[in-house]
Amino acid sequence: MPKFLVLPCAALLALGVACASSGEGGREILFTQGDDGCSPESVDVTPGEKLKLTAKNETGTLYELEGTNGTQLEELLVPEGRTRSIGYTVPDEPGTFDVKCYQPGGVSTIIKLVAGEGGLHGEEEEGNEVESVGGNDDPVDTTVAVELAEYKVTAGETSVTAGNIEFSVTNASADFTHELAVLRVKEDGTFDVIGEIEDIPAGEGGTVRLRLEPGDYELACLIVPGEEGSTVDHYAEGMHTDFTVE
Secondary structure, eight states: OOOOOSSOHHHHHHTTOOOOOTTTTSEEEEEEEETTEEEOSEEEEOTTOEEEEEEEEOSSSOEEEEEOTTOOOOOEEEOTTOEEEEEEEOOSSOEEEEEEEEOTTSOEEEEEEEESSOSBHHHHOSSOOOEEESOOOSOOSEEEEEEEETTEEEESOSEEOSEEEEEEEEEOOSSOOEEEEEEEEOTTSOEEEEEEEEEEOTTOEEEEEEEEOSEEEEEEOOOOTTSTTOSSOTTTTTOEEEEEEO
C-alpha cells in the first residue's frame, strides 16, 4: 500500500540532476510501486551495510520514497514510468529502519529494512526533529497560519496571491504527530508535492517557505499506518483542505 546545494534531493531529481548519499554503490535493492502499493515490504540488511535503493514506478502517477520514524533517508521523487536510485548506509546498530513509499494522497507502504536483531529503530528515538523539505530563505510575500488536529487541516487563508508563501504550522493535537504537505493539483487529479514539514510532534510547530505559482493546491497530512505510531491514514481520514494560489 502504498527526503548539495540548497535544493533537496527531490527538487534536484525533478530538474534531471542526479543526487546520492553515502550508501550509493552498495548492494542494490529494487522496490516496485504498483497501484496497490510498494513491494517488497521487508528486506533483510546488515548493520553498517551500504545499499543502493532503486525505485521503479509502474503506476500512472508520481510517487515518493523517504525515510520515516527516525530513518535518515533523503526524499526520492519517482515520476510515472521512471526508475530512480539513491544511496543509503544502514546504521551500525541492529534495528528496523522504516522507509515510506507512497503516492501523495494515495496508497502507501512502510518498507522495513531489518538489520540483525533489535527493537524498532523508530521506537528507540527520544523525540522527533521537525524538518522542512523544499523550502527557501527568500523574503516572504504572504504568511499563512495552519493548524493541524485530528483529522483536519485549518488554514487562516484559503486563497493567496502567487509568490513566496510562508506556512506557519501548529500541531494542536494532544497526542498525535502530524505533518503538513503542500500539494499541487495536476490536471489529471493527481498531486505533486511542492514542499512539506515532516513529523511535527503534538503541541509543537514549524515553518516552511515555498514559492507558489497560480493554481489549485491542497494542504494535507500524509502520515500513514505504521508511521509515527499511527494506525490510520490521515489523508484518508479527511486531513486535507483546498488551497488556491491566484
